[in-house]
Amino acid sequence: MCLIFYIVWKYIYTIIYKEEKYMPYLRTWMLTPTEILLRDVHISQAICPNKQGEWGVLPEHFPIIIDLDTGLFRMQLENSNKWIPFLIIGEGVAEMRRINKLVVLAPDIREITSADFVLLDKATKDLKEAIGKLEENPLNLEARYKMRYSRAIVRGLSLIS
DSSP states (O other): OHHHHHHHHHHHHHHHHTOOSOOSSEEEEEEOSSOEEEEEEEEEEEEEEETTEEEEEOTTOOOEEEEEOSEEEEEEETTOOOEEEEEEESOEEEEEETTTEEEEEOSEEEEOOSOOHHHHHHHHHHHHHHHHHHHHOTTOHHHHHHHHHHHHHHHHHHHHO
């Protein structure tokens, strides 16, 4: 009797919460206020930028909400060694759910698609300029933001090339 109750309860629980069997991948959604960039893309891991550094997320990770900051969001496609870089602009949130679902919300997200040397040259100049301003005044918030933005572009382009 107890076994039958458990089987029925587990079946209802699975229907209500749409719990799936073990998945060796993360189902990833990436959203901005104006568009959906990724919908249910299967990846094997993700690295999210935040104010304290970077967070790595793997399948079966415990549920967590990560505060994102301007920087490079990287994800590795399932069954591949290829990393796809995205530039997160502004502060956002990444939520890891219990059923291997990663949802990324940010004001602006751009995919870094090709090795653009003009963009790389501009980013390195901006980075040097921001470092110079920070040496003069370490509390310059605009220079800190520009430094994080430029550093993310340089790192993203280095992943592609």
